[in-house]
Amino acid sequence: MPAPSDASELDRNDIQGMAMRPYRFPFARYHLLDVSDPARARRWFSDVAGRCTTVAGLDASPSPGFNVALSWQGLSAIGTPQPSLASFPQEFQQGMAARADRLGDVGDSAPARWDPPFDKRVHALVVISAMTSADRDAASAALLSDISGNGLSTLAAIDAQLLPGPDGQPVAIEHFGYRDGITQPAIEGSGDPLLPGAGVPDADGWRALKAGEFVLGQPDETGAVPDLPSPASLSRNGSFVVLRKLHQHVFAFRDFLRRSASDETDAALLAAKMMGRWQSGAPLALAAARDDPALAADSGRNNDFTYLDDLRGTNCPIGAHVRRLNPRSGLSGPNGASVHRHRLLRQGLPYGSRLPADAAADDGAARGAIMLLVNADIARQFEFVQKVWVNDGDFAGLGNDKDPMIGGNDGSGSFTIPRAGAPRRRLQGLPAFVSTRGGEYFFLPGIAALRSFAESLANTAS
Template sequence: MTTRDTPVTLELDDIQNGALHPRPSPYVGAYILLRIEDRRAGRELLRRLIPFLADATSPMDPSHQAWVTAALSYQGLKALGVPQDTLDSFPLPFQQGMAARAAQLGDVGESAPENWEKPLGTPDVHIGLSALSPDAAGLKRVLAPAREAIEELSGVTTIWSLDCYALPTETEAFGFRDGISHPAIEGSGIPGSNPQEQPLKPGEFLLGYENERHEVSAMPRPEVLGKNGTYVVFRKLHQRVAAFRQYLKANSSTAEEEELLGAKMMGRWQSGAPLALCPMHDDPGLGADPKRNNDFLFKEDDPQGMKTPPGSHIRRMNPRDSDISGFMRFHRMIRRGTSYGPLLPPGVIEDDGAERGLAFVFIGASLERQFEFVQQEWINKGQFFHGPPDVKDPIAGANNGTGSFTIPRQPIRRRLQGLPAFVVTRGGEYFFAPGLRAMRWLAELDT
């Protein structure tokens, strides 16, 4: 067993760079889903990809600023011919896939799998490739080997793709600066974005290492397949920007009140400046400063949520040191969001019918304890901050027009009613991103 004082050594040369590295800023990206129709072609694709999958040895080196990550679904491992005893060693959520677990994730109504964009959520999704780069030239360069291999192999087919890019405002579609929070991971060489957060054990994010429970989580067999791998959640989330703006306008009497209400729901001003550090007015300089815009906690300075409401989006997604149900460090996640679709022009409050939103990615060692727990308990319930059980995240929760949101204040708190769904799930899947040795093991299967 290691302790906080014992240095942690990660096998960085075996870990895919995309498993640990924060996305560049600005960025362009692409997500590509593949179906394996011939297991030999699938293995050959992996063989060709391996030399071009960057490892995590030098995350700050310029050569690591553009990369491709490869991951496989349970159905993809099956299609490759992975033996059944190995398939059975994966955790149940991964085996079942996201669509089968939609109800407990809050993917109901418009967000239910029957309404998802095909082929998302179907057994046809086998391999997921994600690519990120600071510019279009870098993206084209890192994707070229994969595109060439896919074109040449008749037994592997591209079935879906999505292009992403930083919006000109450097925000997500609702207008808030994105990509601010990233955890520190022991042994990774990548600093966290909050200097007040103690680095987390690598076993929270990578298989084969000690986690915050001082345990090594169960991993798929054989060890060569599981070690240095991680689970990846991919979700395409449509953002109803016009509806969000309409709601702010309907519940405010001035433009300044609209801005404040949006900040209370998010927990940050649109510039990225946190309410925890500037509760009464925006501070764009603070919001743009990565050394300061995430440097805060909640428990001592704002226990009642007078600055940052307990039910706000950022406090639900990362409660930090708040008094909550569940130990925060057991549920910490690496989260990455990349934008797709055009920006709705400022001031427009009518929906133009365009598809826009986030390609949401979660990376961690446990689908159930991290992503699914946060979705069920922190996003779509209120008990986690000792609030009413049916109160959901005002931004990302599965609201249906009857939701509410409370803003603590003196002398009387304010409670908003009639929250609709501002985010609709268009589809997604659970993937496993193997280490590089595991990729070779999969490529050399002879079943």
């Protein structure tokens, strides 16, 4: 397939919005669906194609947003021909639960402990995103009324929304108390402004990543257009979405800091070293000694660094959470040269209520994050990040150290904090601060592909 000559040839009206742009809706509901009647379901998917929020549509600030994706089992359930099903990547065909060992989803995170409906098949995902809870509720009610009698049923619906700040207004923080969503990949042709630090460092500062890292049928960072699942009319302008339901053990995190630190100031520093940013979002790479809320609030500065001046990790530890998920220019050799081939576009929101700051014990409530991770190659992007960067320290000379925040720690983990002019500090006995409670791999079709479901798939199946 000839490669488009540049990003201007992207059809932003044919690509679902969450494939290329980070969503900034404060409210969402994730509807997980089952297919019972293939013909009716195909017709429904075709009919709702025009309602899907596209990349171009995001410029109009739509509310609510509406996006649709199907698992491999879902594509099978609507009657996708076997040759087409077999052309999809193996990891997508197998699904997340079957890849648990590779992903580190063992022990408390094992599929046997996942919440319904992730303990069985999930055919489709419909994401309702909105600026208000009322808009979300109204759009969700309309969806449930719409799918009734159309060969689909609801397995579950998960509410998620930004957490309230001190004034009660929603703010972009996660349950551990840290500002979230700062580091997102800039994607060529998305229409979003290129902020410093969001793309790939080059001679001119920063450039956006090629669209093919996130959208099928577009040139990737190698300049090539990878082979598409067949038929191309189904897969072109699609993406893969990794859904992860992650429970956060907030009290365990706070308790670990209290036991490991000498005082509150030391606890704040230890937490920042583990995260790689202060609670405000100020990066240790630029504010190693103390928090800097003004820096954190400046989008032109808060992500503008590469780690080239901190290769030993004395400012930001090499094993810190944010540095593991995006090592930037802080790795040498082949590992460093391929960093930009493993980027993920993160969507999603927190679920559950905040644990009070003065809580004396874990209240047992369900709280965490619904993560939607967008990529064009699940194995090279999401699974690599999860297996190597999150759960294996050898890629950066860290031995058995895992990600201190989301790694598969079991009480025997450790975290190393290099220090200039002093012996390194080593935290021992890290428990798991995050446990997987469900997930699946989904395919996010282009708009034209969705429209074709009622006709082309039916004709091919017959």
